[in-house]
Amino acid sequence: MMPNPWLNTLGISLARIDFGPNGLNPPHTHPRATEILVVLEGTLHVGFVTSNLNSGNRLFTKVLHAGDVFVFPIGLIHFQFNVGKTNAVAIVALSSQNPRIITITDAVFGLTPPISVDVLTKAFQVDEKVIELLQKQF
Template sequence: MAPATYFLLVSFLALVTSQAIASDPSPLQDFCVDDIHSPDMHALTLMKVSGFVCKDPMAVNADDFFKAANLDKPSDTMKSKVGSNVMQFPGLNTLGISLARIDYAPLGQNSPHTHPRATEIITVLEGTFHVRFVTSNTDNGNKLFAKVLNKGDVFVFPQGVIHFQFNPIRDKPVVAIAALSSQNPGAITIANAVFGSKPPISGDVLAKAFQVQKGTIDWLQAQFRENNHY
């Protein structure tokens, strides 16, 4: 085999292998219902898939794949979320999907955040609201994508990007359904993570990062202390 051909073959195999390692493996069984009642939930010796103990398949029944209706119930908060991920819906484990209803009161918002393990697609059921996401760092900066959604509109947020939504109307709520491509997508709320970490990030580091006085950082961190209920 010619050296150039050999090099191309090795490079191709390396690329395929890296892609395979970077993504979640395909399920090798029909299901792995999260055994949330297992007393040995964190035991390393038990069979786990996606970090959860698998319930004995012989003990699995239809109720493990069912969740009583709760997506028809709104909330009175500025922004509330009622959903189904693997922590509330054990049958979702390894199935790579979750669902949430989000209610936005007038002027309510879902603050800038990311889902490190999932793409999100959102559908508006009632009302009009604004959606935004920001791209990763590039030589041209971070581009903001913005759209106004009305009833029936659909928008997608790529995995891992910072995004947010808000209802700008003063007298009408918004109802939306969000689906995510992971049974446990995770969420990192940017302000909470930066200013409310435990222990706190050094004020000097944040002051330099945000190019403000350290006193400003101290004030911001104080807003996220537990006793302030942030």
């Protein structure tokens, strides 16, 4: 997410997200901002994962419809997925003019140079062919 020049120095960011059917905003985090999402149309399945520090890795999810609002706490991994058969549209506001975005899959499987296959097979407890396949996707 790029800083919005019209909101520069105001300490907030806004974005519109358009989802096609089965569209996904994959698991990611904003290390500098809390995010609030408002669904304008469609149906989104959203969720976030608490970290190890606060009550363990716990998933909080909700299916949202037009008019619903959801808050993603600062720094927590979260996602949005269009579970409807039509397009979905959401507006998000973030509590920073530069919230940054770290997409989890890119950060783990899309690095140059890559994280060692040995490290990832041990971390995810899967065969090295699975890791190699995932790394090729990025």
